[in-house]
Amino acid sequence: MRIGVLGSGGMAEALGGKWVAAGHEVVIGGRGRQRDLADRIGARAGTVDEARAFGDVLLTAVPADVALEVLGDATGKVVVDCTNSVAPGFVLDEPEQARRLARSGGDVVKAFNLCHVDVWRTPEPVFQGRPLGVPLCGDSPEALHVVARLVRDAGCAPVLAGGLDRAALLEAAAAFVIKLWVEDQDVRSLFPG
Template identity: 55%
Template structure:
């Protein structure tokens, strides 16, 4: 599958590298070439949106609506942004829904709960269990595509409900990131039964 990535920072590098290893063709984009490698192509935001059968939105949340546009209409768009500053949400409405409304893309919220270094693990396994990745989206075909991309990382996709529930994922990220910045082990909050 061809994957366009809007962004050239850590998340673009980590997820793009893993998807390249899994056999996907990846094009990153950004204001600078960032982490682009020979294995991943690099182009403009417009080129990456046109290139991808699926597109990952991996720019800072405040730039998401400047970068993503209606050329994404009908495409699978994976939103991993977190509208957070100083451990607090900066938006009243979920970024995933705002991006869906602005672009007409089939948005799936995913990959926003873990630090970038988790996505560099091959595979991300903790205590013998693959990392679970919650997905929120309304389009079953888009969810199926993203489930496959999650599985390609060695992770387990979890159904988190419709796109309206992306607000809960974004709030969870704000809460967890606030704990991590305090040096607390956020994983200890939700041990297995």
């Protein structure tokens, strides 16, 4: 699969690295650090425009407030939205971020937004013998299928969680859980299996 990663921070490194290791072609697009990052994970480096043009799948690995601008026209692309628009006080700054990104024309799937970047850096994200579940919200069955494959290639289990109208619930859950993590609460106890 051809993946354009828009951004060169922690999520770009963690997910891009997993996808390179799984055999995907990845271009890291950024404005500075992308060359070092691409060399570290075995990807190619380019500008944001080059990464966008290269990828059939685009990962928005940038701050939420600039994601739509960086994404640009994504018509015909699968867009993986891992952003969280969380403002001071751990409240949602931009409710329905995923729907906002759908203005790009791409088939947006909200995914990879519930865990801290360190979880994605884990070589095998398996907890209590079970692979980490990654909720996916999107309207396109084809895009959901593509992103489910990328979830499995990252060592996780895809969880189909509904259409893009449910992505706002994932975004709110992220704001809720991030505050608890920052307060050093054990969020795992909230969802015992």
